[in-house]
Amino acid sequence: MTTSSPPVTVRSAVLQLLREVGITTIFGNPGSTELPLFLDFPDDFRYVLGLQESLVLGMADGFAQATRNASFVNLHSAAGVGHAMGNLFTAYKNRTPMIVTAGQQARAILPYEPFLYSGQATELPKPYVKWAVEPARAQDVPQAIARAYYVAMTPPRGPVLVSVPADDWQQACEPVAARPVGRVLRPDPALLQLFAAKLQAARRPAFVVGAAVDRDAGAWDAVVALAERHAAAVFSAPMAGRAGFPQDHRLFAGFLPAMRERIVQLLAGHDLVFAIGAPAFTYHVEGQGPHLPAGAELIQLIDDPDTAAWTPVGASAFGSIAAGVQELLGFPLPPQRSLPPPRVPAPRAEPGSPMSTAYVLQTLAELRDPESVVYEEAPTARPVMQRHLPFTRPETFYTMCSGGLGHGLPAAVGVALARPQAKVIALIGDGSAMYSIQALWSAAQLQLPITFLILNNGAYAALNEFAPTFGFAHGAVLPGTQLPAIDFVGLARAQGCAGERVADPAQLRSAMQRALAAPGPQLLEIVVA
Numbered sequence: 001m002t003t004s005s006p007p008v009t010v011r012s013a014v015l016q017l018l019r020e021v022g023i024t025t026i027f028g029n030p031g032s033t034e035l036p037l038f039l040d041f042p043d044d045f046r047y048v049l050g051l052q053e054s055l056v057l058g059m060a061d062g063f064a065q066a067t068r069n070a071s072f073v074n075l076h077s078a079a080g081v082g083h084a085m086g087n088l089f090t091a092y093k094n095r096t097p098m099i100v101t102a103g104q105q106a107r108a109i110l111p112y113e114p115f116l117y118s119g120q121a122t123e124l125p126k127p128y129v130k131w132a133v134e135p136a137r138a139q140d141v142p143q144a145i146a147r148a149y150y151v152a153m154t155p156p157r158g159p160v161l162v163s164v165p166a167d168d169w170q171q172a173c174e175p176v177a178a179r180p181v182g183r184v185l186r187p188d189p190a191l192l193q194l195f196a197a198k199l200q201a202a203r204r205p206a207f208v209v210g211a212a213v214d215r216d217a218g219a220w221d222a223v224v225a226l227a228e229r230h231a232a233a234v235f236s237a238p239m240a241g242r243a244g245f246p247q248d249h250r251l252f253a254g255f256l257p258a259m260r261e262r263i264v265q266l267l268a269g270h271d272l273v274f275a276i277g278a279p280a281f282t283y284h285v286e287g288q289g290p291h292l293p294a295g296a297e298l299i300q301l302i303d304d305p306d307t308a309a310w311t312p313v314g315a316s317a318f319g320s321i322a323a324g325v326q327e328l329l330g331f332p333l334p335p336q337r338s339l340p341p342p343r344v345p346a347p348r349a350e351p352g353s354p355m356s357t358a359y360v361l362q363t364l365a366e367l368r369d370p371e372s373v374v375y376e377e378a379p380t381a382r383p384v385m386q387r388h389l390p391f392t393r394p395e396t397f398y399t400m401c402s403g404g405l406g407h408g409l410p411a412a413v414g415v416a417l418a419r420p421q422a423k424v425i426a427l428i429g430d431g432s433a434m435y436s437i438q439a440l441w442s443a444a445q446l447q448l449p450i451t452f453l454i455l456n457n458g459a460y461a462a463l464n465e466f467a468p469t470f471g472f473a474h475g476a477v478l479p480g481t482q483l484p485a486i487d488f489v490g491l492a493r494a495q496g497c498a499g500e501r502v503a504d505p506a507q508l509r510s511a512m513q514r515a516l517a518a519p520g521p522q523l524l525e526i527v528v529a
């Protein structure tokens with residue numbers, strides 16, 4: 001007797017392909033049009049539920065960044081993709097590889113404008129996907145998902161979308177095997193030679209490092225070696241979504257703000273500025289005049305040809321940051337240079353009454369394991385963090401590159417899922433937390449070791465800080481910026497997550513110690529000035 005193997009269906013072909021590329025986690029929020037994917041759902045896959053599609057995207061983003069592999073997302077047709085758009089924009093800016101599948105109605109009823117039909121399924125997510133497709137035939141779906149994976153993983157990485165009609169999953173098809181597809185772009189050797197010559201000739205080089213350094217495995221150590229070899233002052237790029245250099249290093253010079261004139265001031269005196277894995281530059285407010293100080297030249301190594309194209313001055317090479325910097329390390333040693341002046345340490349923060357954010361972050365810096373991972377989304381705490389909470393190891397700091405709130409809380413859940421051995425700390429503003437507070441439920445269900453530190457200042461403080469820039473009087477309180485009476489401990493407990501509130505600085509250290517030591521998720525609401 002011969003036993004015949006079960007017929008290959010779109011569902012079994014896709015799941016087998018995903019296994020082969022190392023994807024066995026599906027992030028989703030299901031609807032009727034997606035359910036056929038889950039028939040006979042295999043034991044080696046896990047489904048991670050987010051209680052709204054924006055959270056699903058956020059979790060999948062953190063997970064993909066921490067695993068350095070594309071994540072797989074399943075959204076509910078048009079409305080689900082709509083909910084996910086804010087965090088899809090962020091994933092695109094973060095350069096996070098992600099396969100987003102969206103449900104679609106069954107092909108046979110598409111002519112009748114059915115309930116839940118996504119009329120222009122591939123247009124909806126644009127321009128924040130690298131590619132979007134609804135395959136012409138059911139049997140083309142596995143091939144489309146294979147292509148989606150390679151597009152997502154090819155630098156510059158990013159999300160892609162495949163719209164799958166509900167009746168496709170059970171159709172017969174051919175299997176699709178995973179294939180090796182190149183992922184390392186070697187930067188233009190002639191430009192690297194030019195960069196090496198400029199680095200050799202510079203008197204006072206400055207490096208500006210961005211998120212792409214930490215995204216590219218191996219680049220962090222290479223950048224440290226190159227900075228040491230050139231005695232370069234190393235700045236963190238404006239709004240960098242990840243740290244690209246140890247912030248306790250003798251050569252670390254601090255953070256550039258997203259303001260043109262301030263950048264020029266801070267880089268003054270340097271004759272060569274080398275932007276590594278960073279746009280040159282990300283601006284947040286209107287600015288005028290030159291992009292660089294007088295007498296300075298820009299060179300840039302970036303993983304994204306489009307960013308290289310809009311850079312206004314200097315020379316840009318695109319490709320792998322690790323490969324490019326390693327190649328630069330192969331050139332002869334430069335002449336001996338004196339070290340740039342050391343960064344002036346911040347004065348110790350005082351507790352204050354009400355408690356100062358600086359004191360909170362200084363306490364966290366003292367208590368946290370340097371290998372723990374911080375996911376930050378706390379706008380006015382950011383500059384304070386840059387003075388009081390240094391990140392010294394690769395892959396220990398994340399925030400979004402987009403500016404879109406509602407990403408950090410679910411993304412922290414995604415990182416914790418990807419790195420079960422790591423303590424993850426979500427450092428989130430009260431306003432930011434409310435965009436995606438249901439992430440606490442996912443963390444509680446999954447019993448992830450995340451410490452949620454909610455900095456509760458009762459306001460959208462960033463907007464009030466911004467007020468003078470737009471002509472409001474100093475100290476003006478703008479409409480729609482006050483957030484009184486939100487009980488974060490209550491919100492946590494209601495979702496199965498333990499919580500505690502602290503307002504007295506004398507209680508902070510012990511409360512934070514308890515929260516960090518908890519084996520599961522724990523929220524600490526910290527009332528700050």
Ligand SMILES: Cc1ncc(C[n+]2csc(CCOP(=O)(O)OP(=O)(O)O)c2C)c(N)n1
Pocket residue numbers: 086377378379380381403404405406428429430431432433457459460461462463
């Ligand atoms: C999706 C989205 N909506 C609105 C904003 C505008 N915005 C920028 S900062 C901010 C306030 C955030 O409040 P909170 O997290 O409490 O931090 P704080 O400003 O108080 O430090 C808002 C609403 C945004 N960046 N993203």
